[in-house]
Amino acid sequence: MSDIRALTAGKRIALGSGLYAERAAQHHSEWEERLRTWYAWLQPGGKRKAARFTQQVGALEAEISQLDNEALAGALLYAVTPMHKHGFADPYLARAFAVIREASRRCTGKRHHNVQLLAGRALLHGKLAEMATGEGKTLAGTLAICTAAATGASVHVVTVNDYLAERDAEHNKALFDFFRLSLGIIEQDMPPQQRTEQYAQQIVYVSNKELTFDYLKDRIAIGHLNATQVKLNRLFNEAGTQSSILRGLHLAIIDEADSVLIDEARTPLIISETIPDDLGEALYHQALALANGMHAEHYTLGKNRDVWLTPAGHTHLRAAAEGLAGLWQKPAWQQELVQKALSALHLFKRDQHYIIADNKVQIVDESTGRVMPDRTWERGLHQMIEAKEGCEITGQRRTLSQITYQRFFGRYLLLGGMTGTAKEIEPEVKRTYNLSVERIATHKPSKRQRLADHVFLTDDERWQKVIERASHFAGMGRAVLIGTRSVEASERLGQLLTEAELPHTVLNARNDADEAELVAEAGQPGRITVATNMAGRGTDIKLAPEVHAAGGLHVILTEFHDTARVDRQLFGRAARQGDPGTVEAVVCLHDEVFTRFAPTLAQLYLPWVRSGRPHGRLFRWLVRHAQQRSERHHRRQRLQTLKQDRQWLMSLGFVAAHRK
Missing domain, CATH: 3.90.1440.10 (SecA, preprotein cross-linking domain)
Structure with a gap:
């Protein structure tokens, strides 16, 4: 691609003057950021354009299906050629997506649904695609990944951990091989030379932590060189010089984007050294x-x-x-x-x-x-x-370099993401990352049923009810997933289930290496799985036929999280892609979200709990109020982190200028 900025469909982007192509540091006033927030609430929908786009892709299907494999592989390069000048405009995306959909059908047996086409389109338009759990985000992402990589862009597919990076890369490798797109995978403890080789590939799967730290390593490595020296070293490949690990921040597609861009954005990432x-x-x-x-x-x-x-x-x-x-x-x-x-x-x-x-x-x-x-x-x-x-x-730690996710991902020329829960955070991602959210409809209508909440005054009553409900649904031949907020709670519940002679599996931070395998097996008849919040991320729970016939997966939430998004992720494990399923909450009024963020209202609600006849609508209003206060609190923390990061940059610049 002659000018990587063509990725952004004609938008003017200032490139940084550093080691490789990335967006220049942006300095926005607080009022400009607030205006972005207000715009997120007011922006119009694009349902007509979306419908027209899927029709354009569908109209090409008959023509594309007649091509043999060699012609089909070459058709993608033909489809992306106009993008070098016009960016990811719909008419060109439609042909590219039609080609990729047909190739996927041949290589993997999976044909992209229309809703997945819309998700892929949203990614290349620089948006967050909100797709319900189980709607096929991994497959939808291949549309954007293959299209962008074929243009010559460096595509980083960002996941929340190394296992998911490796798993998703392997799942999609056959499709990438079909189009002769090279694939790299970054793993923890990978040596620098091997990392550089992997980042040199067209498509790179990497966790958010590994990617950001590699960027920081690049900044440290070239910190003692000026821009001219860096370019000369790279041109002549001088022995003993430090080359960069990454080859540019062209395009990032972030899976579970709300977790990466919001939940993990409260703390800056720091490379430090141990000192006595x-x-x-x-x-x-x-x-x-x-x-x-x-x-x-x-x-x-x-x-x-x-x-x-x-x-x-x-x-x-x-x-x-x-x-x-x-x-x-x-x-x-x-x-x-x-x-x-x-x-x-x-x-x-x-x-x-x-x-x-x-x-x-x-x-x-x-x-x-x-x-x-x-x-x-x-x-x-x-x-x-x-x-x-x-x-x-x-030993104590001394900071060598640091960056926030807000500043790092803001350096990409084009940024997109996918998650099951994004609409609630749209104002914040618009303010911080200038990202809009596009809600993608489900492929099939949801059959999820939410049962009445159970509210108690003590932990013992809560756990007794959880065991009773888990035993009831497992006895029906259904699968049961119980979500807890902490390792301590998951292990306590596991012990109580053992005492009740109920076979079960506990998944928490102590055995997260087996996470995907344990979650994948959670759809068997009578299976009870206790898991911390990680259960809501990354791996599908496939229901056995007997479980589907018995009513599907039943999810029990045992404590409301600080943010409703995490609860929605957990509930979203049930009734995916039109499957049956039920969810319910079994909680205690003395849980942290109530005592910390709505103590007065929780006290006022006590009489209903003591009467044994909790008022359902009033309780859900209490939950919503507590979580909204919590979300405002954490949002302020993230904004404060961003301000501190900017102040750190200003002080760093002052020191550098002073030294000159």
Whole structure:
């Protein structure tokens, strides 16, 4: 492709002046970003254009089906030639999609439905395609992937973990081979030279974490060279010089886009190095001992996992630290260390926010339930939690480079994504990434039934009801999926199911390597699967014929999440593609989403729970209110992360300018 900017159908895009083709850093005023948010609510639909597009593809089907394999493979290159000048306009996309659909039918036995055509079109128009669970996002993505790769663009297919990257790549390899499109797969711990070779391929499947860190490595590697030196080194391929890992940020297609762009966007990605910890292990244990000696009137816990000492707390700490040597003689250090210790003791819980594996503290992603083994908390918090758990205390970390997902994915010339839940976050993705959301209709009408909610005052009542309902539906020959919010809850429920002599499988962060296999088997008759939030992502639950005849999969939600999107993902496991299925919620009024974000309203709802006749509509309003407050809270956190990232960039630029 002579000019990679032609991908964007004539939109003017400023390229960066760095190592390879990427969008220049964008600086928008806060008012411009707010206007984007308002536009997301007001933009018109395009149903007529969508219908016309599917008709255009269908009209070409008879002609395309007459081609032999060699002619069909060449037809894609012919179809994409006008895109070099006109971008991904509908008339040219229609022919390309007709070719890819016929090739897929021949190679894989799967023919794209009209709704999948519309999803592929949305991706190349730079949108998020919202497709219900089970509607075939992986197959829909091949339309955009093959089309873009055939134009010469570097296509990055971004998934939430390495397993899904490898699995999806292998599923689609036959189709890519048919069109002679080269395929690369990035895996954790892959050596740099091999990574560079894989990124050189036309289509690259990679997890969001690996991709972003590879980009940071490129920035570090060339940080000591100016642009002219980099170009000369690449031109002459000088021995001993550091080449880039990536070959450009042309096009990214993100699977489970809401998880990547929103849920994981609260924390910047950081490459750091370990430096000696001058504080010493004894200091952390002393801080924990002092924190354990404090009472509720000595500190206040905030919603952002902040801790503040009260006046009584300051007085208590000064008295408790009197006589201690070293840093304890400095009031600022006293406060910093004890506040970190209070956070470790009261705000970060084992088997919820982290697990202990191989005698190491490993952070658990609260949105997905997956372990993030390479992540650490900053400014001594991680070391404080290691001391709390009796693990070996690792060294402090010094930042070498960092970036947010907001800034990184904003550098792509064209960005698209797919997810089952996106409409709720459209204003935010429009504001942050300038992405619109296109809701794709289901191929078949949904038969999902939501049963009445069950609300209790204690955990014991909740779990007793969950076991009762799971036993009932499994006894009918149906499959049962039970979703929990934490590792701790999943293991507690697993123990109770064992005591009730109900065969089951528990899937959580401790065994997430077997995730896909366990979820795929969850559709067998009488099978009970307990899983954390990861169950809603990435792998289809295929129903056995007997389960389908008995009423399909039954999903039990045991605790509402901070965001309704995650609950919708879990419920979306049932009744996919026109299958039968039912869902229900069995929860406790003292769950975190209520006590943290709607404590007063939860107290007002108590009489209905105690009466044994919960008011269904009122309770769902309470849930919606609590989740909306939670979503606003987390949205503010993400915007604050983005502001801090911009401030970090400004300070970095100031230092660089000062050094010159």
